Amino acid sequence: MLKLSRPVGGTPQKTIAVKPRSDNPQRGLLNFCGITYPCALGRSGITANKQEGDGATPIGTFEFLDVYYRDDRGGRPETYLPTQAITSIDGWCDDVTKDEYNRPVELPYSGSHEKMWREDRLYDIVVVLNQNLFPALKGAGSAIFFHIAREGFLPTEGCVAVYPDVMRHILKQLKAGDVMQISSY
Numbered sequence: 216m217l218k219l220s221r222p223v224g225g226t227p228q229k230t231i232a233v234k235p236r237s238d239n240p241q242r243g244l245l246n247f248c249g250i251t252y253p254c255a256l257g258r259s260g261i262t263a264n265k266q267e268g269d270g271a272t273p274i275g276t277f278e279f280l281d282v283y284y285r286d287d288r289g290g291r292p293e294t295y296l297p298t299q300a301i302t303s304i305d306g307w308c309d310d311v312t313k314d315e316y317n318r319p320v321e322l323p324y325s326g327s328h329e330k331m332w333r334e335d336r337l338y339d340i341v342v343v344l345n346q347n348l349f350p351a352l353k354g355a356g357s358a359i360f361f362h363i364a365r366e367g368f369l370p371t372e373g374c375v376a377v378y379p380d381v382m383r384h385i386l387k388q389l390k391a392g393d394v395m396q397i398s399s400y
Contacts, residue, residue, distance in 0.1 A: 217305050217319035217331065220297050222278045222345045223392040230276075231385065233375055233397045235261055241370040243272075245377060247385055254377050258370035261399055265347070265356035265373070267311055272373050273356060276396045277344035279389055283331060288339045289379070294386040301338065305331040309357040317347055317357035329358055336363050340382050344375075344395055361395060 232246045233254060240260030245252045262271035284292055286300040308315040310326030320328055331338055346359040364376035
């Protein structure tokens with residue numbers, strides 16, 4: 216089963232800044248080390264009041280925690296962050312009635328959950344953002360990740376997504392304590 220690291224806190228060395236495009240709130244611009252990349256955002260754009268199932272990407276500053284990856288699809292990404300391979304029994308609870316809400320779970324699981332081992336490429340590399348984790352407030356949003364984008368940057372369910380080559384480039388430079396700052400401007 217996937218493990219979840221606790222945040223390091225303190226002053227981040229690197230910040231990834233994300234904001235929506237003015238012409239399409241489901242698409243964004245991600246700036247890292249002076250380079251701007253396109254990214255996908257939630258189907259409902261961004262929000263300052265994240266709620267479970269709203270399809271919005273939350274505004275805020277979120278520490279990068281763990282990197283999960285499909286070992287059979289490109290292998291372990293180079294990064295200083297903790298990494299773990301995804302298996303077919305890995306899930307993530309999004310059921311507000313369960314104590315495991317917004318936590319990794321082992322499949323099969325009786326509550327509502329996401330499968331981390333996906334047939335599409337979205338979770339070939341997925342980075343957990345410290346959004347509503349410590350503590351996890353039921354209903355305040357779950358499974359907010361930085362992951363691989365669909366072709367054409369189609370919207371996410373509330374995450375931030377980039378193409379695989381961009382993800383691998385960024386991960387090479389991230390360390391514990393670095394953050395993603397999502398803003399509305």
